[in-house]
Amino acid sequence: MPKEILEILEIFKKFNHKAYLVGGALRDYLLGKKPHDFDVATDATPDEVCIIFEGNILHEAGREFGTIAIEYKGYEVEIATFRLEGLYRNHRKPKELVFTKNIEDDLARRDFTVNAMAMDMEGNLTDLYGGKEDLENKIIRCVGDAQERIEEDALRIIRAVRFCGTLNFNMDDELKIVIKEKGHLLKEIAKERIQVEFNGIMLSDKPSASLDLMEELGLLEILFQDLKRTVGYNQKTPYHIKTLFDHIKCVVDSTDKVLEVRLAALFHDIAKPWTLCVDESGVGHFFGHDEMGADMAKNILREYKYSNKVIDKVILLISEHMKVSGKLTDKALRRQIRRVGFENIFDLYDLLMADRACTSIDGDIGDLEYNLSRVKQILMEDKRVKEKNYLCIDGKDIIELGFKEGKIIGEILKYANELTLDNPKLNEKEILLDIINREFR
Structure with a gap:
């Protein structure tokens, strides 16, 4: 001490x-x-x-x-x-x-x-x-009568789950019975208070332990009804050897202890039951589950009073988790960095690697590791990729070349952006203006 x-x-x-x-x-x-x-x-x-x-x-x-x-x-x-x-x-x-x-x-x-x-x-x-x-x-047990303690403050329901999960303890049988009967009392608790306890669960060493206990006690349906639908859900695809909820838990456990990443992992596939499409071979597909899942996650996080900053990052990660397939070119990676933000790119790859490792039978993440290594190299070599305005020129510079305001300005900037994403060495003012003069006169 x-x-x-x-x-x-x-x-x-x-x-x-x-x-x-x-x-x-x-x-x-x-x-x-x-x-x-x-x-x-x-x-x-x-x-x-x-x-x-x-x-x-x-x-x-x-x-x-x-x-x-x-x-x-x-x-x-x-x-x-x-x-x-x-x-x-x-x-x-x-x-x-x-x-x-x-x-x-x-x-x-x-x-x-x-x-x-x-x-x-x-x-x-x-x-x-x-x-x-x-x-x-290794037992979590109430002081005195379990029903009295839970009825005094129903937040103790989720606190008990958190302690069991974070400490790797078992729950006292009497307390389990009471929580199964009184779990509905959580609906009367301020969402902000529930959020604090749930964050503790999500940032623990193994959140799946608490998520399993929540499911056993009937709390998943009370707190996250849409997530409950993933329990036991067969994804009807050879790429997934786990049920949907088991896959989600695996991804959550496999990510770093970053709240936004863990929340994105929890909700990244939440829309799959709503987007299932089975082809002629009997294989399931989930077109658009990333965008729909981002919307569902946004609504859930708003309900539990998460900050806009947290919500924005979570929905960004969910929206992006299906946009990487195989090894990407440096140009595509620069686009990805610009789209996601250099401050979020490593968290995205944390989610992508966990998702892949928990998805297929072999869990091969070689292409993702390659992409990540190139991302690191690009960030070292191309300093402007981190800046809000990637191009070193703007519309004013083009007008000063003698071009009139209008649609042509946007077309030139788009051309210059594509050019520099492909070859960042061209992202110098004099070089770009010279190229524009030659290509658009």
């Missing part, structure tokens, strides 16, 4: 307050992992915390819930006052919060046993609900 975190606990003790390390950092510490996301629980009120750590306050956004964020010697720490929670309303928020003076009350309100432990500065563990044993047995 970082000594700086222990120092925080010691500072509270000097001010005659009790303080404990709680939450994810303690859980990681007990699992032998490097702790992060530090949370401290204390009997000090928010006002007292602000006095004790005057000069270290980061923000007080959670003050109404008794939480103050501080920065201490390079560590960001959330400090929360021990509290009791009254009845919950709408399966989301407690109607009232009451500060208390003992850690036992605070731990009793928590969601799962593995999150309901506290450790003081001497390393003494307060574990009233068997959290340490559940960590050892």
Whole structure:
């Protein structure tokens, strides 16, 4: 445990307050992992915390819930006052919060046993609900009655799935039964809150574990109804040895931990059930599933309140995932870089390679590796390919040559663009203007 975190606990003790390390950092510490996301629980009120750590306050956004964020010697720490929670309303928020003076009350309100432990500065563990044993047995179990915990805050449904997936734990049987019965309560939870938990799933080491659990518990149909249709779906093609949902999970797992790439992987083939066309040989084709899938993904991501920046990149990647076939010429690759953007090109190839590897029997990605190597070389040799305006000339330059405004300007620029994509060495102002003079006079 970082000594700086222990120092925080010691500072509270000097001010005659009790303080404990709680939450994810303690859980990681007990699992032998490097702790992060530090949370401290204390009997000090928010006002007292602000006095004790005057000069270290980061923000007080959670003050109404008794939480103050501080920065201490390079560590960001959330400090929360021990509290009791009254009845919950709408399966989301407690109607009232009451500060208390003992850690036992605070731990009793928590969601799962593995999150309901506290450790003081001497390393003494307060574990009233068997959290340490559940960590050892790799079990996610509710504190007390599972139905009560889920009905208090239905977000705990997706949190339980996230913890099982990210920690590679199993879910307690009682909790499974409750989630199957109460999964519909997620419809009452703010989409933004669900998004945060789902992002944690998508950025885990193996998102497919959580996706499988969501399917088992009936949550896939509740949260992503269109994705549910891919489960067990036979693609009717020799190029796919997996069912559609299994293929999607494979692609998600095979991509880097980049949110937009993982989301694109999740939704890249979502439109296939709507675009299936079977030829005379009985082989399935999915014409236009990339564009339709991009539209479907956009609607889903908007529903879950993703930023426009995230949405734009996801739909770009999905729209582009069918536009590469075999080894491409340098000209075609320059077009691709210009179309996709150099800032997105490597993420696109990450998706393409994962898609290919999870598609065919041999998963050969040789042509994609070749294309990617050429992309890297092009980016090194042709600096202008990264710029917003690839051509070193514009319409004004052409008019200054004596051409009149009108359709001819666009035709000349199009010609120059094709010329330089084919041979970037010609992308010099004097060279291009000389060529234009010769070709269009």
